[in-house]
Amino acid sequence: MRLADRLDRVRASQTQQVLVAVERLRQQGVEVIDLGAGEPDFPTPDHVKIAAAAAIEDNFTKYTAGAGIIGLREAIATHYAERYGAAYDATGVVVTAGGKQALYNIAVALFGPGDEVITHVPGWPSIVEQVHLAGAEPVGVRTSAEEGFELRAESVLEALTPRTRGIVINSPANPTGAVMSETELHRLADGLGDRDVWVILDLCYEQLIYDDTPHNLPGVLRDRLGDRAVLVGSASKSYAMTGWRCGWLLAPVAVAEAANAVQSHSTSHATSITQHATLAALTGPQACVAAMRDEYRTRRDTLFDWMNSDARFQVVRPAGAFYLFPDVSELLSPDERRTSADLALALLNEAHVAVTPGEAFDAPGFIRVSYAASMEQLREAWTRIQQFLG
Numbered sequence: 001m002r003l004a005d006r007l008d009r010v011r012a013s014q015t016q017q018v019l020v021a022v023e024r025l026r027q028q029g030v031e032v033i034d035l036g037a038g039e040p041d042f043p044t045p046d047h048v049k050i051a052a053a054a055a056i057e058d059n060f061t062k063y064t065a066g067a068g069i070i071g072l073r074e075a076i077a078t079h080y081a082e083r084y085g086a087a088y089d090a091t092g093v094v095v096t097a098g099g100k101q102a103l104y105n106i107a108v109a110l111f112g113p114g115d116e117v118i119t120h121v122p123g124w125p126s127i128v129e130q131v132h133l134a135g136a137e138p139v140g141v142r143t144s145a146e147e148g149f150e151l152r153a154e155s156v157l158e159a160l161t162p163r164t165r166g167i168v169i170n171s172p173a174n175p176t177g178a179v180m181s182e183t184e185l186h187r188l189a190d191g192l193g194d195r196d197v198w199v200i201l202d203l204c205y206e207q208l209i210y211d212d213t214p215h216n217l218p219g220v221l222r223d224r225l226g227d228r229a230v231l232v233g234s235a236s237k238s239y240a241m242t243g244w245r246c247g248w249l250l251a252p253v254a255v256a257e258a259a260n261a262v263q264s265h266s267t268s269h270a271t272s273i274t275q276h277a278t279l280a281a282l283t284g285p286q287a288c289v290a291a292m293r294d295e296y297r298t299r300r301d302t303l304f305d306w307m308n309s310d311a312r313f314q315v316v317r318p319a320g321a322f323y324l325f326p327d328v329s330e331l332l333s334p335d336e337r338r339t340s341a342d343l344a345l346a347l348l349n350e351a352h353v354a355v356t357p358g359e360a361f362d363a364p365g366f367i368r369v370s371y372a373a374s375m376e377q378l379r380e381a382w383t384r385i386q387q388f389l390g
């Protein structure tokens, strides 16, 4: 069978493979605790569900404008203006079927063969694969556990070549939870000068930052590199809306139009009902977001303390997102579990706890443990892991 050449370079999402393995075991009746998933365990807030039901009742069930209903585009622009002072006109906003599609539209609209796009590693694999799908070359800049996985402007600037067309930054980051500092973003802007390079900021975990660190990256980016910057956001993690599929991008109008052109020939637009639900999420009460964040913070602190007290796990306290990303090389050996993928498989099959191997994020020797699970589940999972490791 002959597939398109570009598929030679694209790997299916390994994080989704964990989901499949969990499903298979559950079908066999095994009670698996899933700390592999990258999604909130909370239900979507009630007022959002009610808005969606009303949208159906009111027959908002037809095609919408490709870039989204105007009320939602305005609400997204207002969100970034009010929170970060990053002013965008609604014409620069495109609503998408998830942050993933926003990033994909942008990759296809801005990058092509011969171009290099810098991103940080360990990182979310879709960023790299989307660059491949666009025909361009991803260039990974490694961050280190010793530095708390902080992205340094210096290492990004060192990776620049005459072929660099873009830099994709994810903050807070999946899988490390690291938040880029405003100072480093300023340094990056200083170093870029007037170079013709796009900077794309993936803010999908923007409302899940637990520590009191300055993190106005959208404001800094808009001020310093506004004509070359794209912000990407999502309702998925902030509002526990992963299945609804709603994300967005904010960009200079010509870029927004290009991204919308890409989308207009693929999915057309995000689901009409989802758009109304997301409008309610962004404009309705925000106490639900704060409550979820507080609960994630408690879980992070608890799980971190457990893990940190076991010398076999080298773990950094993450500032955001909902993952711990420990170095587990102490638990590997040439004759038993050689890799972190072997360890993750053994934890799944023998301890019945699903985690994602670091290999999925180009970081062998690590595992990603999600704390988007109840405290009881986390406690039970940690007990099972401890029993399994002996």
Ligand SMILES: Cc1ncc(COP(=O)(O)O)c(C=O)c1O
Pocket: 038, 097, 098, 099, 100, 101, 124, 170, 173, 174, 202, 204, 233, 234, 235, 236, 242, 246, 247
């Ligand atoms: C870093 C990062 N960016 C973007 C996304 C996209 O999420 P969604 O498409 O659900 O908005 C994810 C989802 O896991 C992610 O981890």
